[in-house]
Amino acid sequence: MTPRSRPTAGGSTALPGTDFGHLTESTRPLVELDDAARIRSIRSERWIGYPQARSVLGHLETLLSWPDRQRMPNLLLLGSTNNGKSMIIEKFRRTHPPTSLSDREQIPVLCVQMPPEPSPSRFYLAVLAALGTPIRPHSRVPDLERQALMLLRATKVRMLIVDELHNVLAGRDNARREFLNMLRFLGNDLRIPLVGVGTRDAYLAIRTDPQLENRFAPMTLPTWTNTPQARSLMASFAASYPLRQPSHLASPEMTDYLLTRCEGTIGELSTLLTSAAVLAVDTGAEAITPGVLERTEYLGPTERRRQFERHLP
Structure with a gap:
C-alpha cells in the first residue's frame, strides 16, 4: 500500500517514514513532486550506463585521443x-x-x-x-x-x-x-x-x-537476452523512475517477459517501461507490477507491423 502523503509548498508531496532506497540518489528528490511533474520526469530522456554502452564510449574516447x-x-x-x-x-x-x-x-x-x-x-x-x-x-x-x-x-x-x-x-x-x-x-x-x-x-x-x-x-x-547483464539493466531502469514503491523487474521470469514483449532492443524496452511507469503514477500503483504491465498500451515491432498491414488496402 502506498504511504499516505501530505501536501507541501509548490504542489509537491512529502512522504513521511520513507527513504526511497529503491531509487537512484538523483531520482529520490523527484518522488516528492506532484504527479504531473513526475510523469514529465518519467517521459524525459534517461541514460542507462550498461556495460556494452560503456565499452563503446571507452573505445570512442581512445579514438578521440x-x-x-x-x-x-x-x-x-x-x-x-x-x-x-x-x-x-x-x-x-x-x-x-x-x-x-x-x-x-x-x-x-x-x-x-x-x-x-x-x-x-x-x-x-x-x-x-x-x-x-x-x-x-x-x-x-x-x-x-x-x-x-x-x-x-x-x-x-x-x-x-x-x-x-x-x-x-x-x-x-x-x-x-x-x-x-x-x-x-x-x-x-x-x-x-x-x-x-x-x-x-x-x-x-x-x-x-x-x-x-x-x-x-x-x-x-546485439539484441538483449536473459543474462545477468540484462537483469542488471532491468534493475537500473526500475531505479530511475520516480515511483514510490519498488518495481521488481530483475527476476529471470520478469526479464523473460519484458524482453519477449519488446523483442530484445533497449529502445523498445524503454518505451514499454516508460508507458508502464506513467500508468503506475496515474493509477496510484506506484510500481511497475505484472498487473500494470498487462494494462500498459504497448505493441512490439512485429505486432505493430501486423496491425499496419491489416489496414493496408
Whole structure:
C-alpha cells in the first residue's frame, strides 16, 4: 500500500517514514513532486550506463585521443534498429561539447546523419548544416567539398560520426562507389577518426570497398537476452523512475517477459517501461507490477507491423 502523503509548498508531496532506497540518489528528490511533474520526469530522456554502452564510449574516447598519423583508425558501430546506437553517440557528443573562442567555435565531435541517398553533394550539405554554416544554393560538389574541409579544420573537428550509414545501400552501384571514395578521401585528408553507425547493412556497404573494410573496426550491440547483464539493466531502469514503491523487474521470469514483449532492443524496452511507469503514477500503483504491465498500451515491432498491414488496402 502506498504511504499516505501530505501536501507541501509548490504542489509537491512529502512522504513521511520513507527513504526511497529503491531509487537512484538523483531520482529520490523527484518522488516528492506532484504527479504531473513526475510523469514529465518519467517521459524525459534517461541514460542507462550498461556495460556494452560503456565499452563503446571507452573505445570512442581512445579514438578521440589517438595521436595524429597518416592512417587513422575508424569504428563501425553496428546494431539492430532501436537498440541504443544513436543514444550512445549522443551521450559521447554531449561529453565533448563545442567550446566558443573569441573568433570561432571549436567542435571536437561532429555528428552528421547520412542522407537517404549516397550523394557526396548531399553529404557535404549535411556537414555544413551540422557546422551551422550558411549554404549557397546550387553550389557545385568541388565548392562544397572545399568549404566543408576548410570549416572542419577551422573548427578543429577531431572525430566525424556518420549516423544511419546503412543508407549507403540505397544508391546504385556507381553512387555507392562515389560516396565510399569520398569517405576514404575525408579520412585521408583530415587525418581524424571516422565513426560509422548503422545496421548490418552498413557493414555490407563498407565491405564493398576493401580499403575501407580494413580501416573500420566493427563493434556490435546485439539484441538483449536473459543474462545477468540484462537483469542488471532491468534493475537500473526500475531505479530511475520516480515511483514510490519498488518495481521488481530483475527476476529471470520478469526479464523473460519484458524482453519477449519488446523483442530484445533497449529502445523498445524503454518505451514499454516508460508507458508502464506513467500508468503506475496515474493509477496510484506506484510500481511497475505484472498487473500494470498487462494494462500498459504497448505493441512490439512485429505486432505493430501486423496491425499496419491489416489496414493496408
